[in-house]
Amino acid sequence: MSLLLVAPIVIPLATAALGLVVRGPRAHLGLSLVGGAALLASTLALLGQVLRGGTRATQLGTWPAPFGITLVADLLAAVMLAVSSLIGLVILVYSVETIDAERRAHGYYPLLHVLLMGVCGAFLAGDLFNLYVWFEVMLIASFVLLSLGGERAQLEGSVKYVTLNLLASLMFLSAVGLLYGLAGTLNMADLAVKLREAPRPGLLLAPGMLLLGAFGIKAAAFPVFSWLPPAYHTPPIAVSALFSGLLTKVGVYALLRAFTLLFVQDVGFTHGLLAWVAGLTMLTGVLGAAAQMEFRRLLAFHIISQIGYMLMGLALLSAGGLAGAVLYVVHNILAKTNLFLVSGMAARVSGTYDLKALGGLYRSRPLLSVLFLVPAFALAGMPPLSGFFAKLTLVRAGLEQERYVLVGTAVTVSLLTLFSMTKVWSEAFWKEPPEQPAPSGRLPLSLVVPSATLALLTCLLGLFADEALAVGTRLAEELLSHQAYVAAVMGARP
């Protein structure tokens, strides 16, 4: 049994469990940070191992595949694990100054670690039912984090979030039941082989479409994203940032996995549908953002819009498209989380998230302005930042397949994103403040450092785009041929 494959689940679990026992805020905080750092270290080590030695898999409980519980880390899972645990640590640091004592006393930190455990478990699961269980772990932690504090807006947002996510979970469960009835297995490697030889591939459309619906809701794709905008701006900003970085991307990860490994029998239909969903998700998200004058709500609509680009890469189903999609996921997790962090700092300085009431931040806070510009330009796709290369890869892959409408939409939406970011810049940073600027203290380091770290990584991802693209292409080729994945899982020693 490979310890590194189990660590991303055990470390957050142990941290959360200890967090319920340890008394005293300082010890609590220390434990939480150590847990977050250990998680990051373990996932980075796992990523290094997978980069060198290829897909790793292990069987829990000494049952051989496909009967046992399989944990498997291919390059996609390893990359997602590393980025997610980085975001986890960043948010833990950011929470030090932004989460009030009452929320901390009610188990904020343990819940955050449970959420990270759910996310890591979902990336590592090698079995559809386990994936379902990890989704539920992640969901219940996110439900409580979202409603923790019990403010009216939070509760109203949570009602929508909880209802639609439960509906998605039930669709997922129905699909799992149908697939097990059809194929007699739920191990994804085993399914990958059996579904490719299925005698009646038409029947597979039913569970396939149910999974598309379930993961589509979780990823906030068109037309089922309506739970996201009313919910994501209601909790404390650290929670919003964490959700924006991780939760929808787990949905995207599940889509990437399901529609490269399992459902490739009728690519013309499934991936054609995905292309429509991708284009409309981009467009509706960015148009929704254009109408917003609240910093966090505007960013929430951009989450939706960006999901479209990731789905576009999946819809193309080529090495270039998938590489672009994965680059995009990584870039977006970094940039989008950072934008939420910056909006939190702007609100801390000025006391509001309303873009109309904000102003003059460029003069009073030049450093904060730079911290905003980096992820904002990355999101819009300006060279030499990370977003540019991710978009370039996607557009090239689209042009290769002569999908001009989809590529045209992607480029247009990119321009509209730039417009939207310019709006934020001119409202919050450039224009004169509407009234006397509110007295404001210094921004604590625990707010600046996480944001600066993410900004630095966004720049580095742009500067080392060649290396990133090489890893992305290797990852995409792994996704396109299922043999390596199947061999790693079936050959894994218990």
Place this chain on the structure above:
Amino acid sequence: MTLETLLALVIGALYAAGLYMMLRRSVVKLVIGLALLAHASNLLVFTGVGLTRGRAPLVPEEATVPAPGVADPLAQALVLTAIVISFGLLVFTVVLLYRAHQAVGSPDLDAMRSTEE
């Protein structure tokens, strides 16, 4: 009518009733709808695998595998797990809706729109 057909009809009715209840405006009906949908999904997993009557998946003495044609125990294990999960989530939902009802002062879902404009 075979048991499969009957159960298929029951599951379909449960899905329809659950979705209908979720579309109503009252928070209580929302919970009932979610509960019905959870039952429908659990029954679907159970039925989708195929129903086998009267043959328990027991391994006879001095054998290592059960005789062919027995019921598949895995589906029942899946359903059991799913029941536990959906029950836990449902309890959370009930508490959440109760608190939302308290905060908003109305059981009408249409009154909970202040975060949307």
